[in-house]
Amino acid sequence: MKSFIVVRLxxxxxxxxxxAPSQIAFLRVNHRHVFHVKLRIGxxxxxxxxxxxxxxxxxxGWFEARLRSVDSSSCEQLAKSFVRWASATYxxxxxxxxxxxxxENGAEVFNDLWSAG
Numbered sequence: 001m002k003s004f005i006v007v008r009l010x011x012x013x014x015x016x017x018x019x020a021p022s023q024i025a026f027l028r029v030n031h032r033h034v035f036h037v038k039l040r041i042g043x044x045x046x047x048x049x050x051x052x053x054x055x056x057x058x059x060x061g062w063f064e065a066r067l068r069s070v071d072s073s074s075c076e077q078l079a080k081s082f083v084r085w086a087s088a089t090y091x092x093x094x095x096x097x098x099x100x101x102x103x104e105n106g107a108e109v110f111n112d113l114w115s116a117g
Contacts, residue, residue, distance in 0.1 A: 004040045004094070007056040010103075011035055013067035017074070033101040035078065037063060041086055042094035042113070050090060058089065075099040079109035087111055 013035050020027040039059055043049040062085055066078075073081070082097040094114045100106025 002094075003043050003046055005043055005050050005052055005055060007039050007052055007059060009037050009039075009056055009060045009063065011037075011060070011064050011067055015070070015074075016072050018072060034103070035063075035067070035075075036100045036103045036106070037082065038098040039082060039086060040094075040096040041090055044093075055090075059086070074107070075101060075105075076107040076109065079107050083109050083111050 011034070012032065014030045014032050016030045017027040037059070039055075041050060041055065059082070063082070066081065076099075079097040079099040082099065083095045086095045086097070087093075092113060094111065096108065096110045096114060098106060098108040
């Protein structure tokens with residue numbers, strides 16, 4: 001049996017896609033989203049190896065700082081950054097992250113340990 005903790009958070013941010021095709025040229029300029037994040041981290045036991053509230057607080061702080069410093073990251077890039085952050089922070093364990101724009105469209109990224117989890 002595999003166990004994961006799940007934390008969900010959201011943060012306001014701005015980004016753009018400078019190379020957007022002409023059909024969606026409006027994405028070339030900075031625009032606002034509420035980014036929704038679902039972060040799953042593998043745990044070895046079910047007695048708060050990683051405590052939800054503490055993980056969420058750390059993730060929220062990291063994400064808000066990242067959004068202030070970057071203006072052209074895609075959901076895929078943000079999710080990859082989240083997986084790297086969680087792996088560096090919580091060690092070698094399965095991690096997955098989903099990032100969406102306004103709770104609609106987005107991306108999901110899994111680290112290489114996911115299938116082993």
